[in-house]
Amino acid sequence: MSKTTYRLHYNENPLGPSPVVMDRIRDHLAGLSLYPHRDDEALRDCLAAFYGRGVTPAHLFSTYSGSEALDLIARVYLEPGDEVIVCGPTFHVYARTAEWQGAKIVDVPLDNQDFSVRVDAVMRAVTPRTRLVYVGNPNNPTGSIVTRDDMDLLHMGLPDQVTLISDEVYHHFVTRPDYPDSLASVAAGRNLIVLHSFSKVYGLAGLRVGVAISRPDIIDRLARYRRTFHLGTLEMEAAIAAVGDPDHVARSVAMAERGKKRCYAAFDRLRITYWPSEGNFILFRTPMFADDLAARMADRGILVGSGSRFGLTHAIRVSIGLPEANQAFISALEHILADES
Numbered sequence: 308m309s310k311t312t313y314r315l316h317y318n319e320n321p322l323g324p325s326p327v328v329m330d331r332i333r334d335h336l337a338g339l340s341l342y343p344h345r346d347d348e349a350l351r352d353c354l355a356a357f358y359g360r361g362v363t364p365a366h367l368f369s370t371y372s373g374s375e376a377l378d379l380i381a382r383v384y385l386e387p388g389d390e391v392i393v394c395g396p397t398f399h400v401y402a403r404t405a406e407w408q409g410a411k412i413v414d415v416p417l418d419n420q421d422f423s424v425r426v427d428a429v430m431r432a433v434t435p436r437t438r439l440v441y442v443g444n445p446n447n448p449t450g451s452i453v454t455r456d457d458m459d460l461l462h463m464g465l466p467d468q469v470t471l472i473s474d475e476v477y478h479h480f481v482t483r484p485d486y487p488d489s490l491a492s493v494a495a496g497r498n499l500i501v502l503h504s505f506s507k508v509y510g511l512a513g514l515r516v517g518v519a520i521s522r523p524d525i526i527d528r529l530a531r532y533r534r535t536f537h538l539g540t541l542e543m544e545a546a547i548a549a550v551g552d553p554d555h556v557a558r559s560v561a562m563a564e565r566g567k568k569r570c571y572a573a574f575d576r577l578r579i580t581y582w583p584s585e586g587n588f589i590l591f592r593t594p595m596f597a598d599d600l601a602a603r604m605a606d607r608g609i610l611v612g613s614g615s616r617f618g619l620t621h622a623i624r625v626s627i628g629l630p631e632a633n634q635a636f637i638s639a640l641e642h643i644l645a646d647e648s
């Protein structure tokens with residue numbers, strides 16, 4: 308019998324896509340010989356109705372994943388020699404896509420205790436060449452958020468030539484009341500691009516759909532890079548169906564919340580430091596090199612994300628899985644730590 312592998316390394320939705328989405332995809336399989344829609348109007352209309360509150364189709368641009376949106380933003384905004392500010396440890400694609408354009412990466416590390424954004428330090432790092440400031444909200448891998456107050460300070464303090472990128476692909480999982488209302492900020496015309504993705508709570512990482520939400524003039528700049536056939540039929544249909552099934556989102560969020568509580572309790576019992584997370588994953592401190600612990604977990608069929616790729620040699624990011632996977636992770640951690648002592 309082959310050994311079960313638990314994928315707790317990519318922050319995927321272990322429930323998979325909604326059954327409604329699966330039905331919609333099946334309905335469209337027979338039409339795969341036909342070209343898809345030329346543009347993303349149907350999805351933008353659907354999302355504008357879904358978001359409401361002043362967000363119109365003109366505020367939206369769909370992309371082939373959140374990662375592609377980041378690439379597009381870098382291509383539109385950056386020239387060689389421009390600067391961008393990232394707050395590490397954070398999602399590596401911000402720096403990578405900016406580097407592809409020849410931009411200089413200025414890292415203003417998050418607070419080393421609670422991983423909050425050091426707003427004053429960000430302001431001090433701004434120069435006349437700064438074009439973009441990226442924040443992960445919630446941030447990967449720390450699970451921390453940029454609070455409403457800090458977001459307001461950033462908006463007020465950044466000069467006009469600097470656009471704030473708020474990457475909110477995990478926003479569904481946030482429970483903190485001081486989380487900013489970025490869609491209201493977009494509708495109010497702030498110099499801000501918000502990113503959403505269908506890879507996380509909607510369980511569609513394999514299809515690749517993301518959305519940039521911003522002021523219509525900014526969306527127009529991004530839309531100059533529109534492909535002739537914007538998204539594939541299955542991507543478009545799946546995304547439209549996904550927002551139509553809020554129950555699946557609620558189930559997924561509730562499962563992640565229960566899983567996080569269970570892991571927190573285990574970490575407390577094992578005296579392991581962790582950072583309470585607003586995402587569907589948790590970062591915890593490891594008593595040995597993270598790469599070694601991740602390798603020993605992998606030997607037991609449990610894939611977790613070593614912090615070393617974020618510069619964290621003694622921390623691991625574990626995604627929340629199904630209850631059985633969470634239990635397997637906790638048991639493996641207990642065994643490995645017991646072997647060590």
Ligand SMILES: Cc1ncc(COP(=O)(O)O)c(C=O)c1O
Pocket residue numbers: 317318372373374375398443445446447474476503504505506512516517
């Ligand atoms: C913070 C963050 N932003 C964006 C993405 C990109 O998601 P995708 O390209 O699958 O839409 C990820 C994926 O892990 C992420 O963690």
